[in-house]
Amino acid sequence: MTKILLLGDTHANYPALKAIIDYVRPERFEWIFNTGDFTVYSTFPNETIDWFRGRKNAICILGNTDRKVLRILKGKKLKKPKKNEKRVMYFWTSENLHLENITYLKSLRKQTDVTIGGFRIGIFHGTLEDPDEELFPTAPESRFHQLARDSGYPVQIMGHSHVPFYKWVDGVHFINPGSVGRPFDGDPRTSFAILKIASGKIAVEHFRIPYAVEEVVHSLKEHKLPDIYAKMYRVGKKLN
C-alpha cells in the first residue's frame, strides 16, 4: 500500500501545518503532495516553505498567491487584488521571503503529475484546465464530467477552493484536501487528507484538527498587519 499525505493552501500558516506534522508523523508517508498557495495571509512563509523544501518526497506546485508574490519580486505590477489590506499581505510576504525560498518557488510549476500504483495522478491548484478555477463540490455535475473526459488523469487532486471534498465521477477520483492554513467554511480547524493506493483501489480520508490559532493572531498583531486576518483565522471564514 502507498500512503500519501495531501496538503494544500497553507497560506504561510505554519502553526497549522505544524499541528498536522505532529498529528500524522509525515515520515510514515511515501509521498506528500502540496496543491500550492504556500504564501500570504499569515506571517510564516519561510517556515512553511522550509518544511516542504526539506522533504525529498514532497511534490509541490505553485498557487495563485505564490505566483503573485513572484510577480512582485520580478518587479512587475500587481493588478489584483485591489483591496489595500490584501495588497499589504502580498508585499509583506515578498519583502520577508528568504532567498532560498524564492529560488525554490521559482523552480515550481503550476501543475504536475506522477504515476503511483498504476494511477496517473494530476496535481493542480484549481483544475487541470485553469489554475485559478475554484472547483467546489457543489459545482454542476457537468463540470466534473468535462474535467473527467479524456483527461488522462484518473486521480485529480486540487486546492484553491479551500473546501475539502472527494467525488468519484466517470471513473475519475476528484480530491481536495481543504486548506491547511485558511479554511473558509466556518470551521477554523486545519484541514488535510490521506490518500491510500493499494491493489488498484483508492481510499481517501479527510481530517480536521485544532491548532494554535492564537499564535497566528499574535504574530499578525506583532507585525502590525491588518486586523481582519486575525479575525479570519479565529472564525475560519473568508472575510474580504
Ligand SMILES: [Fe+2]
Ligand atoms: Fe488558496
